[in-house]
Amino acid sequence: MDALLRTVDVNKYFGGLAAVSAFNIDVQAGEIVGLIGPNGAGKTTSFNLITGVYMPTSGRIQFEGKDIAGMKPHAITRLGMARTFQNIRLFKEMSVLDNILVAEHMRMGTNLFEATLRLPSYMKKERRVHERARALLDEVGLSAHEQASATSLPYGKQRRLEIARALATEPKLLFLDEPAAGMNPQESVELMDFILKIRDQFKLTIVLIEHHMQVVMGVCKRMYVLDYGVTIAQGTPEEIQKNPAVIEAYLGVG
Amino acid sequence: MNPGLINKKPSMSRNQILTFAAACAGLALLFVFDSTLDSFTLQIFKLCAINIILALSLNLINGFTGLFSLGHAGFMAVGAYTCAILTMSPEQKEVNYVLQPIVPWLAHIQLPFLPGLLIGGLFAGFIGWLLGVISLRLRDDYLAIATLGFSEIIRVLLTNAQTVTNGALGLKGLPRFTTMWWAWGSAIVITVFLVFLIKSSYGRAFKSIRDNEIAAESMGVDVFGMKVLSFTISSFLAGIAGGLLAHYLTTIDPKQFIFLKTFDILLIVVLGGVGSITGSVIAAIAVTISMEALRFLDGPLDLGFVATSGIPGLRMVFFSALLMVVVIYRQQGLMGKAEFSWDALARIGLLPRRGPKPGKGGL
Known part of the structure; x- marks a missing residue:
């Protein structure tokens, strides 16, 4: 099946800083995909690249097979992508x-x-x-x-x-940037149920950034881990939990 | 909503009756004023209407769309000059253009007031669109500086385009077209237009840009397009006001449209409330009247302990002080972002509250 969203070797430099490099993700229709990583790993930057807030320095972004890199955010929203913001806007x-x-x-x-x-x-x-x-x-x-x-x-x-x-905005693909930020465990559980509910009800595909491991592991079938702009791992929650590179990124070298 | 009211015969709601009554009363008042006021008072009354249009058009862009623009005097000038040149009789043009004759293609044009006014507005709107496309990529202070510069450029062009605008001599002896009905008629039509615009989906889009540009863009609002639209409408209205002003004063020259004119309008907008149509209307009337009422300040004053032999411009000190007080103690101005409504009047106790209606019976 063709991917709903695909990015191919997307790079974003701010001056000399590589905020995101060689960013490759595939999202199939109906999936809930997680994007995790330590602070400053480039998660929100990659959201901004996909939704048109930033223009990629290089690379391709395809939504339903159509190239959207460089399009304006409102035009991308019209195609069927919507998002929330880390710091509520x-x-x-x-x-x-x-x-x-x-x-x-x-x-x-x-x-x-x-x-x-x-x-x-x-x-x-x-x-x-x-x-x-x-x-x-x-x-x-x-x-x-x-x-x-x-x-x-x-x-x-x-x-x-x-x-x-x-x-x-009637999206097909919804981006949630840290939806559980600042929530207590009880609220986080409710949020998980809510995300699953809207996915089914509005036939959505969801990509979410989250720090709450409980939430990510709970709703995502697949996830990508970023560190310093580089994708260091991808796979199911179980694979990610055992991945040595991920453990190192989160806990530092022992 | 209330199932008990579904069978009620369609009748006007209380608010509709009140609105209708207020409209009739307002119209009657205009008739009375028009026939009883002496010509000096009537002049001030007309100026109120023109200032309402100016304040509303500046508020659309500054208050509702959140763009800090200071180019209003420029758009007024474009509207004023366009309308004046198009409606002036060929004979009057010959009298006016003494240094250099007017360019031939304008020498014999003479339009009635309405088309002249509309073309003046449209031309100002076109200039606004052009400036918007170029400068609306800028934000905040940068936009303010760019638009301020633009308004000065317009003034310099008007001063130097001798064969079109008669330069620094200005245009004199314009027909006094701006009657009470023209001034207030335009003000009412434009106020209603803006109320409808602000309450529409476009109005919501404008306000969303003011509140959070990035979120607005992400929610599918074409932010740049909407900014240009708002800017164009605002310049169009400023052009109309300029045309009305030209035929109200019957004489115009480039010096009237220096950037200080923009600040006069900005004063009204800030006092009334940035983002309130009601506030702009009230403040426009109040400021226009007090500008005249405080004229005694410019004359000789004797306060007992100090006497002056008349300092021209002293009344402006009053407005400066007032502005400072407002900025320190009530930044939101008279109305903030609130608007007039009958329900709001009822809430503060000026109208009887509507009790919960019984399910059956109705009116």
Whole structure:
């Protein structure tokens, strides 16, 4: 089967620093793939490369067989990729509902003319996206906070809102950047269930960066380990746990 | 929502009735003002409307899209000059262009006010689009400096393009087209347009860019395109306001459009609330009126312990002090990002609250 996402020898230099080198991953449709590694290993940089925030210095990135390296982030999102951020990036002056509605804009298919004149065709679309946004909020258990400002939510709910917002763009492939950061063990377990649930419900493929080993080992069937921008290992959770290179990277040479 | 209300006959909600009543009252008020005010007071009243348009257009770009632009005087100038040259009669042009005659292709054009105004706006919008495409790759202070520079370039061009703009002499004797109805009519249409725009999906996209550009881009918002769109609309509206101003003052020259003009508008936006349409409207009216009401400060003053023989510009000190107070004690301005609504009035107790409606009966 052809991979949903494939990167071929992707490199990214910041000046003389190789943030990511020879980055090769394959993600099949329906998989949950983990990306782990110590701080500064280049995990978030590789997310930024794939989602178009950074442009790779060299190498190819293919999504559904199409070359996407160098495309703008919003164009990549249109193709069916969405992401969350390590340091939550919500629209802080906007309500919870409006946060989702922003993500609906892209697929709303409206134009300035009908939107500012409030033509019936536009009002119909507006009602449709409101319904969809409310359904999504219901799905992640945030219906009660619809009108609250996004940053007034507690941390865990902000994370959920970010995921719901990403889902509103109707992605095929979802990138989660440390979704369990700052969560207690109980919340992490709930998050794992939540990730599996949305994978099945929205027919998603998921790539996630995570430090919580419990979460990664729990939901990922396969993972890549990065260290200093280099992929040092890949395989199933069991293989990774036994891999000497990984142990060395995490614990240092004994 | 409430299943008990489904069978209710469609009738206007309280808010719709209030809006309708307020619109009628506002219209009646305009009629009364137009027929009873003396011409000096009416002039100030018209200036309120023009300043509303200017403040709103600057707020669209600075407040809602989060782009710190300082080029407004330039766009006003483009609109003002375009509209003035297009509507001036050929005879008046001959009187005005004394140093060098106007270029032949403009000498015999004379359009009515509306097309002149719209072309002025569109041309300002086009210049805005052009500048946007070039400069909106910059951010924050860099964008502010670039747009400030642009507005000065426009002024220098106007001063030196003798055969088109009559240079530093300016244009005099423009027809007094900007009646109360033109000024307030435009202000009302533009306010409603902006309210609809901000409440639409485009408005949400603008605000998302202001709040977090990277997230907006990742959520599929074409950030650059949206910035250019917002910038273009803003310049278009500034051009319209410029055209209205030209035919309100009946005389324009490049010195009116120095960058300080932009700061006058910025003062209104900051006092009213960066990101509030209601705030801009209220502050535009309040500032315009107090600019006139405080004119006595410029004249001879005797405060008992100190007497001055009249210092022109002293009233601006008042606004400077006011601005400092606002920036220190109430950064969000009068309204912050809040907007007027009937429900908000009810919440602060100025309107009776609506009790929970019983399931049956309705209105």
